Amino acid sequence: MSPRRRVVVTGIGVVCALGVGREDVWRNTIAGTPCGAPIDGIEIGDAPVRMACQAHGFVVEDFVDRRLARRADRTTHFALAAGRLALADARLAISEDGRGTGCILGTGTGGNHVRDENHTIMLERGVDRISPFAIPYSMCNHPPAEVAMQLGLRGPTMAMVTACAAGADAVGTSAAVIRRGDAQAMLAGGTDAMITPLWIAGFDAMRVLSRREDDPAGAVRPFDLARDGFLIGEGAAILVLEELGHATARGATIICEIAGYGASADAHHITDPDPTGQSQARAMRAAIAEAGVDPGDIGYINAHGGASRPGDPSEVAAMRLVLGDVHAARTAVSATKAMHGHCMGATGALEAALTVLAVADGRIPPTINLRDLDPECAGVDHVVGVAREARLSAALSTNNGLGGHNAALVFVPWQGR
């Protein structure tokens, strides 16, 4: 077998409640800015939970032409914005034929707004009043397809739908596409806009949303004894991944290297995580093995940390299994969902982007709202409340999705070779 192709991160585009663009988002992440707030500007009817982490700084017209701004779903709008920001950040020019570059984006459910709107129209006014764009603009694959169309990408293009692990699976699979030689560069990430009446009701029926209505900013509290669920976030994050030779040949600024990806299934239960942590541990181990690093090299883990009662302890259990109790106790762990909320199919990509920035910038973002550590979540070095400096030799980003999907990514700093 020929030596494995190496894949590096050369650009980051992000839009979420923390801000628009890499600098804005990273500054607010390091500052520990909470984004939970009462829902504003989205029609949610008599939804039982009335707070979320909205991307208020996002102005669709800044990134999307008027026609698409009107017709396409917010999920696609976010993707187009993140895609353009990522390309600009990477200073990557797409070739005329576009065949060397593809796009894989995670999403939880695709264009919810378009689907719900058209379904309502059908119920109220009849089948012949549905828009011709009802299907194309609500498909889960519309965001990557539209990004490919707008930016001229003709390489492998698809959506990855593994619930809350989708963004991470999209990034990992994109790296695999480059490693096997099917593309030289990939726009890899995730997008979602699930702050809708149906999903609020659907999640609330599952009892996974926080009901801390009197304290929206403090509602998402991963690993905290008083956690009671997450808030829905929204946005998109896209990384530009490139084959190392391609990046160096064009003189790109390399942010870090994506060294490993692992995926596994719980095969346990549709909604509850594997309480032993064994399943998540398999994904982490696979990612670490592919990266060719030792578990002891992992200095930071950006946890999934969905602030669910069973989820957070099982995740810490997995970390302890993989790292061993001694190293786990000195490994920095934070759950940035405390700030940006649960961005569903985008969340794995957003958290991967924040992990990349932690590696490149030497600063670890905090878990905010962590006042009273749940003893069941003890055993790792929680980065409580404030960011800290650290020179990392490897970092891990992990995610789990409804249905039993686990994904883990390993990033290592770029040291010039």
Next chain:
Amino acid sequence: MTPRELRERVVITGIGLVSPLGIGRTDAWAAALAGRSGAGPVTHFDASGHGAQIAFEVKGFDPLTYIDRRAARRMDRSSHLAVAAAALAIEDAGLVIPPDAERYGAVISTGNGGNATYEDAHRTLLERGPDRISPVALPMIICNMAAGHVSIAYGLKGPLACVLTACASSLHALGEAADIIRRGAADVMLAGGSEAAITPYAMAALDASRAMSHRNDDPVGASRPFDAERDGFVLGEAGAILVLERMDLALERDATIVAEIAGYGATSDAHHITEPHPEGCEQAQAIRRALASGGIDPASVDHVNAHATSTLAGDASEVQGIITALGARDAERIAVSATKSMHGHCLGATGALEAALTALAVADQAVPPTINLDCLDPACFGVDHVRTARNQVIRTALCSGFGFGGHNAVLAICRVGA
């Protein structure tokens, strides 16, 4: 390119079909060779107010044959079809899944996920309020749940994904699953797709995109790829799952190998949201990539199972793509069939269903027909259209899938010598 080692080669060892052509590999393949159509008026709901009132439904399917009653109640029909197809595939492969199946995974795709559940839940929300939504609604709707159920039902603990590219979804699923094996992340993958979109809203919304046949008075004749009188696709539903294995391990356990997935090409048109590129340039590129990725001689392509949905623009551009990729001279002798004429357009499941039929064609050295091809559209000239099943040498066969959004996927499926 050096020949791949056995552990980098991926073979199909089992096929599970729950389809309009029949349930189980044997029945479905016999129906395909016989040129039987599974079309009829929609019976899943009252479609009398719809523009398109015909479909290819799966008949005689009882989920409880495969799934216990309590679990079945918490699954959308799209998951029923997937779990059943997986059971049939595992049985067909003679696969015994060990208790700690860390090297066994799944990539199961779909176009839309749990349509019926979505429509019920959203209607409930609108008519009765948010507190009447069932806690299992959301998990039943999301597109990855068929994959989740398959992994839970059969204890698959390796990589688990759902890639989604509209009508090309399950071809990408097979291609990506093969790559997961090739890169060493798993030894066995269940891969394919399921779709159950014969529901009031999904059908009406698909029809609104103006791609469906309205030949309601002639269901069997409505899906007519390459025919001059074609007027759009006819919706189908299916679960289609294949067992993919690392070749050396399949040989080691004496598995019966159906065929090899020797190449996979994925490209994007970057052209239009619903229309294919008229010259099929990037479809051609996907064919080239599929052949190149497996080091396959283009001259060895003897059969193409076309995507051909029976739309005016799509069928013609696809033939152009084949000619562009393989050359006009070679294209003329390539046996092309569009099995959607018999099983309809099963959206996210269609690619895997067609890949299964392609693998069976390779294994049996027999090509299924395109039925209803009475008057060939001159825009589709240039390949050898197969109107009745026939036996012939097939060294390499291609299976193509193209999705709304401009996603193209092509698998190269080869005969594995004795």
